[in-house]
Amino acid sequence: MPSKDETESLLSLRGVTKRFGGVRAVRHADLTVMPGQVHAIVGENGAGKSTVIKILSGAEQLDTGTITFDGRRTQIRGPAHAIELGIATVYQEAQLFPELPVAENIYVGREIRRGARVDWAEQNRHVVELLGRLDLPSSLATRAIGTLSAAEQQQVSIAKALSRDVRVLILDEPSAILTQAEIDVLFAAIRRLAEDGVAIIYISHRLDELFSIADVVTVMRDGDTLGTYDIKDMDVRGIAELMVGGEILEGSHDRKPAEGEPRLGLSGLASEDRFKDVDLTVASGEVVVLYGLVGSGVAEIASAVYGVQPITDGTMTLEGRPVRPRSPRHARSLGIHLLPGNRKAGGMFTFQSVAFNISVGNLQVFRRFGGWMDRGREKDVAHDLVKRLDIKTPHERMPVSSLSGGNAQKVVLARQLVERPSVLVLVEPTQGVDIGAKEEIHLIIGELAEAGTAVLVTTSDLGEAIRIADRLVVIRDGEVFAEFPPSARQSEVLAAAAGEHAEDPGDAKNPDGQELAS
Incomplete structure (x- = not known):
């Protein structure tokens, strides 16, 4: 039988775990979310916050543990099921179509219809009501998303979630790219939603802002939930020490x-x-x-x-x-040389060889008279850097895609060292x-x-x-x-x-x- 806390809460997790291969991303997560409450979740990178959010949004399935929603045990089968339950997630980067107006973005793929035709008047009326709920002007409905500020786009994303009768709204790092004035507008909207009974789960690295918006804070570390605390009983340093495990x-x-x-x-x-x-x-x-x-x-x-x-x-x-x-x-x-943060998108030619990935970007070093590549020198330099950085590969002709993540990263680093920076x-x-x-x-x-x-x-x-x-x-x-x-x-x-x-x-x-x- 569900516990008393579970029946009184809108959403709860108990003993949730999740593995990805040999890595246990979540070891033991407990969470109790009440209607009309702003519930912050904090933790260092790798603490398990993102995995918990993916489980709640239906993007990942838990391995063990229970989820109770509105007093009943449930298994969130996927994103569509999460939305059906009333759980919506708004991410830091707006997932909207910049060319389309706000009204079409909010109802794209599920337009309000009268027969076979879209009822634009009725749809726009609903959009104006949603914008008013967030204290946004009705004129925004006809503006293209690409003309809006980051804060306005985020509010449109929230309006889109509200259009589905959301009961739990998950906000993932919502203030990261906003100015203080825009954050104030966002917080005002969040408070109005909480007053309407919506449960807000608020993910943030900015600990100071929690004291302006959160009612309670759950701290996670190394895949475990350490506890949930009334925000009035905490301070920034106390939360930070919980996150890192003391001094x-x-x-x-x-x-x-x-x-x-x-x-x-x-x-x-x-x-x-x-x-x-x-x-x-x-x-x-x-x-x-x-x-x-x-x-x-x-x-x-x-x-x-x-x-x-x-x-x-x-x-x-x-x-x-x-x-x-x-x-x-x-x-x-x-x-000045730079090792990019996203090696796959900005630093690596996956299906090319180790030698190619080291020499690319340094072609002036390997040019012979007439502009031809000195393949012998390319091989020698690659061999030397593979040995120097202890890159584990049978030979320099192996494609980078065959290497582990750590060795692939060392290949990209080796490229920066062809010429001493x-x-x-x-x-x-x-x-x-x-x-x-x-x-x-x-x-x-x-x-x-x-x-x-x-x-x-x-x-x-x-x-x-x-x-x-x-x-x-x-x-x-x-x-x-x-x-x-x-x-x-x-x-x-x-x-x-x-x-x-x-x-x-x-x-x-x-x-x-x-x-x-x-």
């Missing part, structure tokens, strides 16, 4: 950085509305890690250094000389690799720094950031927020990324070396 250092930083001269310098650097006033230096032989939550501007700073994101203000110097990379090709000519930018260098390959890549990063390379790393893995950084710089809302030494505690860094200054002024310093006020 535990992740790994160790036993490499002494070389005392080299500043190699890369950023002063007042800005790019449109992505980041602003970024002051940062990376010396030769130093590993500087940029850490920030989703939408913080970390990725855009790395892109600007590599000539992808345009620099609109401030200065960038390389060994004291002003530079402004116009493109990735220009950046590479300056000695002056500055090496690594974006999520161990994303999607196993723990053994992760350790190997960390060692390679240390060796590159010891050889005099200036290394700038962006990572969403907090444990990795603390382990490899000589200096750890927290970026928040497109600005440098705090700087930490290698001895930083995870909860301190996470709290800073969420907007809280260090409790102990001696534990963190701002970029100018001044102590941060608590």
